[in-house]
Amino acid sequence: MNLPDFTLPERVARLGARLPQLPPTLLLTTSLNLALDRLLPREPLEPLIGKRLMIRVRDAGLSLRFTMGRRNFHPSFDPRTPDLCITARARDFLALMAREEDADTLFFSRRLIMEGETELGLLVKNTLDTVELPQFDLGKLAPAQAFQQLRQTLLKRSTGSADAGISASNPG
Template sequence: MPALPALPRPPLPSHLLPGSLRQRIGERLATLRIPDFTVPAPVAKLVSRLPQQPPTHVLTLALNLALDRILPRDTLEPLSGRHLQMRVLDAGLTLDFTLGERGFRRATPAAGARPDLILSATTRDFMALALREEDPDTLFFSRRLRMEGDTDLGLLVKNTLDAVDWDALKAKLLGRHG
């Protein structure tokens, strides 16, 4: 049976747009800010009653995509085997995860066991942190990002986020090279 021909690699979404439109969208994205918002309480109440595994899976998938690309595994070694928890306060989410040999995965907390590190913020603040609209120090000192537990792990997470070259990553995603 003959081998099937290789399929052409699809272009990045940014390459599908004409140059001037791509540039205008890039400029708008550069100045776009996340508005202040809070997830409505009835939605948070409902979400808090739903299984937390699906959103935890999405979080660990995103972290694993970043692992070794923008998050250096050797720097994150102290997180290995540690129980980490992310609380999205206004959305009613509690995401338990850990870093193992094969990357990030959902953690199953032992009854009564406290996570090694708990990061708490609102949906908006986590989004602003991820998009670099806010830095961890600003959120922390304004009490919008809370870290509980092992302060050395919290400092490691903060320093790792600060060390990522977000501008290079953004340029790559927008199709601007060099």
């Protein structure tokens, strides 16, 4: 699926900057923690331990501050300048996740900005380049697709429940 080129309206960024940043930060850190050892190897990421990191989604007004501890990622409430800040538009982060574009292309076209410790930025980029991520299909997030998936799930559950009820009440 090719993502259309878009930038969220400025009012979204203004609103997003006023909202609490903890919920989306928790979503990010939970996702990263689920990926640790499954998709993301822990060993190459050890230099990130104790570092202040931030993902800034410029057009959404999000500034997600987090750090990596010895065992997992967690939100950070440290207001100091992060050791590494990665900034891009929502569309560009989605394109990275969907593997439609790579970090180098976005970086050299100035659509992805890394500020702070260069070594950390290279570590993150190189780690992500070597990881075999499953294909992230953005089409599955479209409302029609999501409703279809929900409908199929509910039908399976209702059919499975009805079958279980019949077999339990009529053992054979």
